[in-house]
Amino acid sequence: xxxxxxxxxxxxxxxxxxxxxxxxxxxxxxxxxxxxxxxxxxxxxxxxxxxxxxxxxxxxxxxxxxxxxxxxxxxxxxxxxxxxxxxxxxxxxxxxxxxxxxxxxxxxxxxxxxxxxxxxxxxxxxxxxxxxxxxxxxxxxxxxxxxxxxxxxxxxxxxxxxxxxxxxxxxxxxxxxxxxxxxxxxxxxxxxxxxxxxxxxxxxxxxxxxxxxxxxxxxxxxxxxxxxxxxxxxxxxxxxxxxxxxxxxxxxxxxxxxxxxxxxxxxxxxxxxxxxxxxxxxxxxxxxxxxxxxxxxxxxxxxxxxxxxxxxxxxxxxxxxxxxxxxxxxxxxxxxxxxxxxxxxxxxxxxxxxxxxxxxxxxxxxxxxxxxxxxxxxxxxxxxxxxxxxxxxxxxxxxxxxxxxxxxxxxxxxxxxxxxxxxxxxxxxxxxxxxxxxxxxxxxxxxx
Amino acid sequence: xxxxxxxxxxxxxxxxxxxxxxxxxxxxxxxxxxxxxxxxxxxxxxxxxxxxxxxxxxxxxxxxxxxxxxxxxxxxxxxxxxxxxxxxxxxxxxxxxxxxxxxxxxxxxxxxxxxxxxxxxxxxxxxxxxxxxxxxxxxxxxxxxxxxxxxxxxxxxxxxxxxxxxxxxxxxxxxxxxxxxxxxxxxxxxxxxxxxxxxxxxxxxxxxxxxxxxxxxxxxxxxxxxxxxxxxxxxxxxxxxxxxxxxxxxxxxxxxxxxxxxxxxxxxxxxxxxxxxxxxxxxxxxxxxxxxxxxxxxxxxxxxxxxxxxxxxxxxxxxxxxxxxxxxxxxxxxxxxxxxxxxxxxxxxxxxxxxxxxxxxxxx
Numbered sequence: 001x002x003x004x005x006x007x008x009x010x011x012x013x014x015x016x017x018x019x020x021x022x023x024x025x026x027x028x029x030x031x032x033x034x035x036x037x038x039x040x041x042x043x044x045x046x047x048x049x050x051x052x053x054x055x056x057x058x059x060x061x062x063x064x065x066x067x068x069x070x071x072x073x074x075x076x077x078x079x080x081x082x083x084x085x086x087x088x089x090x091x092x093x094x095x096x097x098x099x100x101x102x103x104x105x106x107x108x109x110x111x112x113x114x115x116x117x118x119x120x121x122x123x124x125x126x127x128x129x130x131x132x133x134x135x136x137x138x139x140x141x142x143x144x145x146x147x148x149x150x151x152x153x154x155x156x157x158x159x160x161x162x163x164x165x166x167x168x169x170x171x172x173x174x175x176x177x178x179x180x181x182x183x184x185x186x187x188x189x190x191x192x193x194x195x196x197x198x199x200x201x202x203x204x205x206x207x208x209x210x211x212x213x214x215x216x217x218x219x220x221x222x223x224x225x226x227x228x229x230x231x232x233x234x235x236x237x238x239x240x241x242x243x244x245x246x247x248x249x250x251x252x253x254x255x256x257x258x259x260x261x262x263x264x265x266x267x268x269x270x271x272x273x274x275x276x277x278x279x280x281x282x283x284x285x286x287x288x289x290x291x292x293x294x295x296x297x298x299x300x301x302x303x304x305x306x307x308x309x310x311x312x313x314x315x316x317x318x319x320x321x322x323x324x325x326x327x328x329x330x331x332x333x334x335x336x337x338x339x340x341x342x343x344x345x346x347x348x349x350x351x352x353x354x355x356x357x358x359x360x361x362x363x364x365x366x367x368x369x370x371x372x373x374x375x376x377x378x379x380x381x382x383x384x385x386x387x388x389x390x391x392x393x394x395x396x397x398x399x400x401x402x403x404x405x406x407x408x409x410x411x412x413x414x415x416x417x418x419x420x421x422x423x424x425x426x427x428x429x430x431x432x433x434x435x436x437x438x439x440x441x442x443x444x445x446x447x448x
Numbered sequence: 449x450x451x452x453x454x455x456x457x458x459x460x461x462x463x464x465x466x467x468x469x470x471x472x473x474x475x476x477x478x479x480x481x482x483x484x485x486x487x488x489x490x491x492x493x494x495x496x497x498x499x500x501x502x503x504x505x506x507x508x509x510x511x512x513x514x515x516x517x518x519x520x521x522x523x524x525x526x527x528x529x530x531x532x533x534x535x536x537x538x539x540x541x542x543x544x545x546x547x548x549x550x551x552x553x554x555x556x557x558x559x560x561x562x563x564x565x566x567x568x569x570x571x572x573x574x575x576x577x578x579x580x581x582x583x584x585x586x587x588x589x590x591x592x593x594x595x596x597x598x599x600x601x602x603x604x605x606x607x608x609x610x611x612x613x614x615x616x617x618x619x620x621x622x623x624x625x626x627x628x629x630x631x632x633x634x635x636x637x638x639x640x641x642x643x644x645x646x647x648x649x650x651x652x653x654x655x656x657x658x659x660x661x662x663x664x665x666x667x668x669x670x671x672x673x674x675x676x677x678x679x680x681x682x683x684x685x686x687x688x689x690x691x692x693x694x695x696x697x698x699x700x701x702x703x704x705x706x707x708x709x710x711x712x713x714x715x716x717x718x719x720x721x722x723x724x725x726x727x728x729x730x731x732x733x734x735x736x737x738x739x740x741x742x743x744x745x746x747x748x749x750x751x752x753x754x755x756x757x758x759x760x761x762x763x764x765x766x767x768x769x770x771x772x773x774x775x776x777x778x779x780x781x782x783x784x785x786x787x788x789x790x791x792x793x794x795x796x797x798x799x800x801x802x803x804x805x806x807x808x809x810x811x812x
Binding site for chain 1: 450451452453455456459472473476477478479480481484485488492495496497499500501503509542543545574576578612613719720721724725728736739740743744749750751752753754
């Protein structure tokens with residue numbers, strides 16, 4: 001009842017207003033082509049923080065909650081039709097692109113939305129349990145985080161299987177064909193790791209925008225290769241069918257929610273691990289086979305990852321800061337009690353409901369846009385927005401990093417390797433640094 | 449089982465060594481990853497190496513411009529009859545790639561009740577195996593070819609041959625006029641043997657004996673540090689073999705002393721969700737418990753699991769009970785479907801173990 005009292009108290013209704021504002025803002029942000037969520041929110045908050053004196057800490061939290069929940073649910077729409085902005089999205093886009101090609105893009109988006117909705121409900125239900133279990137989990141895993149990340153890297157590399165049709169008479173020719181694909185993945189991993197070490201040791205962007213130093217890397221690795229592919233793609237988006245209803249069994253919903261929640265929570269709890277990696281591992285752990293389950297579980301995974309990492313910040317006594325948004329609000333939130341945690345969970349559910357209601361009109365609007373304007377043209381426009389934006393915020397240095405990153409990002413796209421290997425840009429340098437070998441590697445590379 | 453299941457089980461096995469836990473937390477050692485890497489190694493060896501060096505007696509490369517189901521079925525039947533005559537034979541089926549993202553699919557089944565090889569040519573599919581409806585061929589799309597021997601196999605399932613590389617079958621004569629069908633004959637043989645695990649552990653043991661110095665507080669441990677490496681490698685690969693043995697395909701445990709794969713225990717199918725998750729969850733619980741009970745300086749650092757009994761009840765016994773319920777429910781549903789088919793005298797091409805016949809290597 002205490003929680004209800006807190007939520008229904010007129011004093012707290014302003015939080016609902018800011019939360020709603022955040023969700024509506026996320027609609028706009030979701031449409032900004034091919035940019036990583038935290039970079040966009042970072043810039044957005046820079047503008048908002050001019051009104052810092054007029055806003056209380058919890059109002060900022062409400063605004064951020066609305067934005068992160070709205071973004072994590074609504075960004076599926078432009079990602080499906082125009083291309084993904086980060087690794088977490090690119091994991092989903094490949095299967096969803098197949099549905100778009102079959103005229104079922106709308107269905108795919110709604111399935112993802114249902115997954116996000118159920119994922120958030122489970123996250124809210126687990127919120128009280130987290131207070132009980134997470135301190136113990138943190139105590140156990142904290143000294144071991146570096147090798148857990150090392151294990152993630154090892155699995156990412158080892159679990160990529162050879163492709164190719166193996167129809168040559170020569171066994172060796174078949175072997176080299178299969179390993180050609182694997183080699184691209186391994187080369188992508190190595191190059192991304194090197195880029196990560198360079199970016200982390202040598203700041204090439206203006207100091208005033210140091211918080212955006214990773215932006216050109218992500219734009220280059222994930223966003224631009226996708227836009228370039230869209231531009232040179234000869235295919236067309238077929239007419240999209242707007243399904244009136246969805247045929248979903250409870251078994252599919254529960255399987256997808258369970259797998260997605262597992263992956264999202266794993267990604268939220270373990271630093272650097274994204275929803276794409278978490279989703280892959282949870283998908284393997286629960287042996288997912290059905291495409292519907294995959295798409296829905298992706299919705300749950302991505303939302304639980306983005307929002308869950310923010311939720312961890314509010315658990316009283318846990319002191320766990322995960323994800324860019326938690327770091328952004330850290331200076332403004334000084335006390336964290338059960339009250340703030342309960343308010344956050346309430347705001348999270350409120351934003352989820354609003355975002356889900358917005359999903360259908362948002363998707364229909366996107367479909368109209370694709371019907372009216374050629375998506376090649378949209379991709380060209382997006383390209384010419386992104387590149388100058390990166391230059392404006394990060395200067396010539398940022399542009400140089402972006403160009404190199406684009407070259408690396410194109411490798412898996414052109415040679416059908418896993419795009420997940422690009423995440424080595426953060427995974428490998430951070431793992432090595434956490435294990436205490438960072439300086440040794442930097443010295444070896446001549447960067448220190 | 450899925451690669452992740454083997455990988456995480458290998459890590460879990462490594463956490464049973466207190467010295468390894470201390471090496472990880474106090475010396476930033478990645479020793480646990482060794483367990484994971486060798487846990488997944490048997491499948492890595494098969495799908496990244498062994499498959500490329502297996503040669504078959506017959507190869508089927510269907511012509512996409514002249515589709516003929518009968519022709520495909522006849523070659524498979526020929527291979528079966530050769531095995532019946534000479535003891536062994538194998539056939540490799542290839543896919544039909546029509547474009548960068550376009551393939552022609554077909555299925556192959558073995559109807560043991562009528563001793564017929566069954567081939568159906570299916571629709572065009574994309575690389576995600578999404579079919580393009582209405583693209584099925586109108587003529588010569590289905591064929592049944594009778595063979596002059598009986599045959600049997602562990603799985604009654606049509607193999608769907610659509611994308612990437614196709615499957616391989618080996619036929620082995622077992623008694624007069626009776627042929628066993630072995631799916632993916634290059635899989636789970638030498639790579640999935642205890643012999644290989646022992647051999648690698650021996651080699652690593654010799655190297656580590658001469659190169660790994662004893663660590664600090666050596667008197668705390670029963671096992672010398674150099675021995676940790678071969679033991680983690682051996683148990684990591686052994687747990688893979690044990691997990692695979694719970695399925696249907698089995699392993700060749702003592703290659704080269706044993707010639708063929710032995711049957712699995714048949715408790716569960718390798719690609720089923722619940723068994724995979726059961727092993728993953730068991731591994732996670734073991735890892736957390738071991739990392740906590742073997743933590744460095746337990747008298748100075750608080751326990752993450754203050755009450756192990758309650759931990760095991762809430763986080764292991766209870767989830768296991770739910771998993772058992774779901775597993776048995778799924779099994780009963782499949783049995784019910786199977787009995788309906790049996791009553792109709794149909795071949796059970798969708799048996800409970802069917803998933804093991806995927807041509808997609810990543811799911812096996």
